[in-house]
Amino acid sequence: MAPDTNVPALEVHDLTVAFDRKPVLWNIDLVIPQGKIVGIIGPNGAGKSTLIKAVMGILPLSSGYTKLFDLPLNDVRGRISYVPQRESVDWDFPASVMDVVLMGRYSKLGLFKRPRKADRDAALDCLRKVGMEAFANRQISQLSGGQQQRTFLARALAQQADVYFMDEPFAGVDAATEKTIITLLRTMAQSGKTVIVVHHDLQSVTNYFDWVIMLNTRLIASGPTQETFTQDNLQETYGGKLTLLADVGDLIRRESFPQREKKL
Amino acid sequence: MNSLAEFFSFADPNIRYVVVGSVLLTASSAIVGTFTFLNKRSLIGDAIAHAVLPGICLGFIVAGTKNPLVLIIGAFITGWLSLIAVDFITRKTRIKEDTAIGLILSVFFGIGILMLTVIQKSGNASQSGLDHFLFGKAAALVGSDLYAFLIVAVILLVVVYILFKEFALMAFDKAYAKSIGYPVRTLELILTSLIVLAVVIGIQAVGVVLMAAILITPAAAARFWTDRIVVMVLLASAFGAFSGLAGAYISFVAPAMPTGPWIVIVISTIAFVSFFLAPKRGVLYRLVRQNNIRQTINNENVLKVMYQLGEENKNFFIPRHLDEIIRRRKYEKRALQSILRRLLHQGYVEQTGNLWSLTEEGKKKAQRVVKIHRLWELYLTTYMKIAPDHVHEDAETIEHLLTPELEAELEKQLGYAKLDPHQTKIPYQHE
Numbered sequence: 001m002a003p004d005t006n007v008p009a010l011e012v013h014d015l016t017v018a019f020d021r022k023p024v025l026w027n028i029d030l031v032i033p034q035g036k037i038v039g040i041i042g043p044n045g046a047g048k049s050t051l052i053k054a055v056m057g058i059l060p061l062s063s064g065y066t067k068l069f070d071l072p073l074n075d076v077r078g079r080i081s082y083v084p085q086r087e088s089v090d091w092d093f094p095a096s097v098m099d100v101v102l103m104g105r106y107s108k109l110g111l112f113k114r115p116r117k118a119d120r121d122a123a124l125d126c127l128r129k130v131g132m133e134a135f136a137n138r139q140i141s142q143l144s145g146g147q148q149q150r151t152f153l154a155r156a157l158a159q160q161a162d163v164y165f166m167d168e169p170f171a172g173v174d175a176a177t178e179k180t181i182i183t184l185l186r187t188m189a190q191s192g193k194t195v196i197v198v199h200h201d202l203q204s205v206t207n208y209f210d211w212v213i214m215l216n217t218r219l220i221a222s223g224p225t226q227e228t229f230t231q232d233n234l235q236e237t238y239g240g241k242l243t244l245l246a247d248v249g250d251l252i253r254r255e256s257f258p259q260r261e262k263k264l
Numbered sequence: 265m266n267s268l269a270e271f272f273s274f275a276d277p278n279i280r281y282v283v284v285g286s287v288l289l290t291a292s293s294a295i296v297g298t299f300t301f302l303n304k305r306s307l308i309g310d311a312i313a314h315a316v317l318p319g320i321c322l323g324f325i326v327a328g329t330k331n332p333l334v335l336i337i338g339a340f341i342t343g344w345l346s347l348i349a350v351d352f353i354t355r356k357t358r359i360k361e362d363t364a365i366g367l368i369l370s371v372f373f374g375i376g377i378l379m380l381t382v383i384q385k386s387g388n389a390s391q392s393g394l395d396h397f398l399f400g401k402a403a404a405l406v407g408s409d410l411y412a413f414l415i416v417a418v419i420l421l422v423v424v425y426i427l428f429k430e431f432a433l434m435a436f437d438k439a440y441a442k443s444i445g446y447p448v449r450t451l452e453l454i455l456t457s458l459i460v461l462a463v464v465i466g467i468q469a470v471g472v473v474l475m476a477a478i479l480i481t482p483a484a485a486a487r488f489w490t491d492r493i494v495v496m497v498l499l500a501s502a503f504g505a506f507s508g509l510a511g512a513y514i515s516f517v518a519p520a521m522p523t524g525p526w527i528v529i530v531i532s533t534i535a536f537v538s539f540f541l542a543p544k545r546g547v548l549y550r551l552v553r554q555n556n557i558r559q560t561i562n563n564e565n566v567l568k569v570m571y572q573l574g575e576e577n578k579n580f581f582i583p584r585h586l587d588e589i590i591r592r593r594k595y596e597k598r599a600l601q602s603i604l605r606r607l608l609h610q611g612y613v614e615q616t617g618n619l620w621s622l623t624e625e626g627k628k629k630a631q632r633v634v635k636i637h638r639l640w641e642l643y644l645t646t647y648m649k650i651a652p653d654h655v656h657e658d659a660e661t662i663e664h665l666l667t668p669e670l671e672a673e674l675e676k677q678l679g680y681a682k683l684d685p686h687q688t689k690i691p692y693q694h695e
């Protein structure tokens with residue numbers, strides 16, 4: 001399959017997501033072209049992780065739709081990879097680094113089938129790309145934060161996807177790991193992959209990302225970093241919350257109101 | 265040893281039934297229980313175990329006899345109902361899962377006991393033995409029970425074998441499993457059904473109250489011994505099987521002893537032993553390790569004091585009296601003597617009469633500790649801008665901990681500095 005490079009990697013249309021009825025993302029519209037390294041930035045509770053979880057189908061949508069390569073998620077799952085937040089799993093689980101990276105092959109393997117020798121080769125190859133091949137047999141509870149993140153990254157690479165969603169891959173990692181990761185992301189983007197990253201550190205935004213999505217429960221801006229990452233937009237993203245919007249959200253939850261009226 | 269030979273010849277069909285039944289049950293419950301344990305939902309098994317009682321009573325009321333199939337179906341239904349109720353409460357209210365489990369467990373069990381009492385008072389002759397479900401009747405297993413056990417055990421094993429990779433992934437990272445399109449809800453449903461099935465069969469042997477123990481304890485014990493999930497599952501089932509066998513044997517040797525509780529006592533003992541003796545995770549291992557660390561610290565501190573005294577006298581090899589060392593760093597005389605004897609044994613000090621002196625190796629070792637101490641102080645003042653009078657305590661720990669690689673890195677980053685923040689010379693090995 002020769003993918004059309006003009007089709008957007010991601011299209012989000014009128015997306016609203018709610019937790020416990022309270023909307024945490026309001027009516028998001030955006031389009032991301034292929035081959036970009038994209039940063040999602042915004043304050044705590046802005047809905048950054050929620051956005052990618054909603055796109056990955058991990059959270060239910062209250063309204064709107066998302067498309068990847070102009071197709072619904074279920075038709076292109078094999079081309080999409082998701083890297084959860086490092087802290088979202090218990091690293092004391094009885095597994096080795098290799099076991100975790102092999103999970104990246106599960107989507108290709110399908111249900112019931114066991115990883116084959118070729119899958120191990122592929123996994124080892126991915127570990128090499130993140131500089132972790134020496135750790136293949138290490139128990140995961142013995143890894144440092146940076147090594148855990150690299151392991152997760154290797155698992156994502158093993159999926160051989162075209163779009164990667166990463167939730168805070170730079171959070172709490174050492175300088176060497178940060179450098180390894182960004183180098184890796186650049187190589188991936190050069191070969192046409194799209195990488196969408198939830199990011200916290202504003203200092204590195206212009207250096208790391210071609211494209212930014214600025215978020216604070218609503219979409220402030222989405223576009224090439226040069227034009228979008230401006231003082232005004234930053235002010236709007238991090239400056240005062242829209243108190244009225246937050247109050248209305250609370251009201252919806254308190255009154256147990258439906259997010260959208262049922263269609264009659 | 266006569267009873268042992270008689271028992272293990274399995275000539276008596278009753279012994280066969282009890283042994284095979286107990287082993288099948290404990291081994292297969294342990295396998296399913298491992299996944300409950302890894303999903304951190306250990307209490308769920310307990311809730312189901314208690315919730316099947318009303319189902320069994322209901323089955324009896326409907327059938328009028330103790331038809332095992334009807335009872336099992338009844339048990340399966342209320343067991344499932346309790347799970348749905350827990351799930352519903354956790355999702356739709358502010359009540360957390362542990363509270364919901366406690367709530368459901370007691371409500372279902374209460375209703376069960378109520379129904380049991382009503383049945384017992386009803387005068388129906390065939391009701392006798394229904395209370396076996398409360399405490400189990402492993403010693404009274406018969407051939408037909410065994411078939412049911414065997415079928416359930418085979419189902420559990422086959423399903424876990426087929427879906428091993430899926431269950432393991434879901435226990436480790438459910439969001440990821442969802443992201444690659446796994447049918448997470450269905451898989452959860454299957455796993456839960458397996459647990460209900462294991463419980464429904466298990467309570468006939470060990471009873472409602474002890475069921476949670478044979479589900480979870482083998483997994484908890486196995487976790488101490490391994491970091492590999494496959495090994496953990498196998499080990500858990502081996503522990504389970506052994507406790508089943510041992511429980512059957514004990515109740516055979518001492519006929520007044522009930523099998524079920526003995527199974528639980530044996531598996532708990534295994535867990536207890538694992539807790540203390542397992543390598544790396546066991547309490548004993550950690551105590552030994554801590555003791556080793558304490559010894560290292562004491563050794564190095566005494567060497568360090570002798571080195572510092574040597575610095576003052578510009579001669580590191582002067583034999584010294586204990587009091588000289590104690591004057592610099594407070595020790596109990598006896599404790600200091602035992603540390604010095606240990607160092608003597610290791611070849612770092614020499615003894616002449618009641619005087620002690622460093623050997624060449626002792627001086628080298630002490631010098632390294634002192635060097636790291638002073639380098640670390642310098643690192644803290646230079647890179648972390650900590651006041652020079654606040655860095656000593658921190659360096660006291662770091663000096664015993666640093667690996668050679670970190671030591672080299674520290675030297676490099678500080679450019680092989682000559683003086684520490686207190687203007688004392690930093691001793692390098694080549695000098």
